[in-house]
Amino acid sequence: MQRAIDGFFRLLEFLVVVCMAAMVVMVFGNVVLRYGFNSGISVSDEMSRYFFIWLTYIGAMVAMREGAHLGVDTLIKHLPLNGKKVCFFLSQSLMLFCNVLFFMGTYEMHELQVTNISPVVGISMIWIYGIGYVVSVVMGIINIDKLWRLFRGKVPDHELIQIMESEEQVLDTAAHGKVAQ
Incomplete structure (x- = not known):
């Protein structure tokens, strides 16, 4: 099961790279065409x-799994172990609640987005904003897993502080391929 989960997140990381590369190619190509040839490709602006x-939402899922979101831990790092566990529980529960709200909001907007067509590309906007379903479910599963591990006593003390204090920590974690589980 862990191999499938790791494979899924590797796929997400690959999609982030593909989205970024496609954006760079489309925007750069459009800039060259506009300034060099006084023309452009209207699809590239919309698709980028x-x-x-x-890219933003997929990256948020990957960052959540890796514990790479930036935050402030000034209070939490001074709490005793049980206080850290309570804060961990509260933060995971609040994030789970936000994911439920995000899913419900996406669901409520679904009917409108299905019939709303993008101006240039001509696709249903649900293909764009439907990522809310994926993000809320994946992040919700991550929250539930962390809560389940907390109740079973399987969350190591160092994971109770779930954020990275600095950009250097995020880059160091990414460079060494560490994943918070």
């Missing part, structure tokens, strides 16, 4: 925006 939306 859509790729940016997907």
Whole structure:
């Protein structure tokens, strides 16, 4: 099962790279065409925006799994172990609640987005904003897993502080391929 989960997140990381590369190619190509040849490709502007939306949400899922979101831990790092566990429980529960709200909001907007067609590409906007379903479910599963591990006593003390204090920590974690489980 862990291999399948790792494979899924490797796929997400690959999609982030693909979205970023596609954005760079489309925007750079459009800039060259506009300034060099006084023309442009209207599809590239719209698609690069859509790729940016997907890149942001997919990257958020990967960052959540790796514990790579930046935050402030000034209070939590001074708490005793039980206080850290309570804060961990509260933060995971609040994030789970936000994911439920995100899913419900995406669901409520679904009917409108299905019939709303993008101006240039001509696709249903649910293909763009439907990422909310994926993000809320994946992040919700991560929250549930962390809560389950907390109740079973399987969360190591160092994971109770779930954020990275600095960009250097994020880069160091990414460089060494560490994943918070």
